[in-house]
Amino acid sequence: MINITPQQLRKAADIQEKIQSLQEELGQLLGGSDTAETATTEAPKKRKFSAYTRAKMRAAQKARWASIKGTTPSPEPVKKAKRKMSAEGLANIRAGVAKRMAAKGKALAAKPFKKARKKISAAGLANIRAAQKARWAKAKKAE
Numbered sequence: 631m632i633n634i635t636p637q638q639l640r641k642a643a644d645i646q647e648k649i650q651s652l653q654e655e656l657g658q659l660l661g662g663s664d665t666a667e668t669a670t671t672e673a674p675k676k677r678k679f680s681a682y683t684r685a686k687m688r689a690a691q692k693a694r695w696a697s698i699k700g701t702t703p704s705p706e707p708v709k710k711a712k713r714k715m716s717a718e719g720l721a722n723i724r725a726g727v728a729k730r731m732a733a734k735g736k737a738l739a740a741k742p743f744k745k746a747r748k749k750i751s752a753a754g755l756a757n758i759r760a761a762q763k764a765r766w767a768k769a770k771k772a773e
Contacts, residue, residue, distance in 0.1 A: 634642075679687070696702055750758070
């Protein structure tokens with residue numbers, strides 16, 4: 631590299647510029663960005679396991695080690711902890727929901743009521759039955 635002439639240095643610089651311009655053009659065609667920008671990406675987020683899942687994983691690992699060592703693992707029951715809510719906490723949640731619904735202008739009913747079905751008169755029902763019989767008779771006749 632020490633014995634490079636100025637002409638060779640100029641030619642190398644020109645080639646380097648051509649390479650950079652071609653890389654930019656390729657990036658524009660493919661819709662990507664420069665490789666220098668993509669090199670700095672964020673690390674993926676760590677997954678969090680629940681206490682129940684970690685206990686299951688711990689028990690499974692102990693069982694694997696016990697099978698390798700030829701011993702029996704100490705029995706540790708893996709139970710999923712049930713979260714119990716106090717009556718006061720439940721009342722607070724319900725009050726908050728009612729407050730938010732009231733702020734939106736919606737009334738919170740205790741039980742939603744069913745809309746009454748419209749009843750068909752006897753004459754209307756007879757008309758429907760007659761029309762259905764006529765359709766079936768026409769379909770059987772067509773066969």
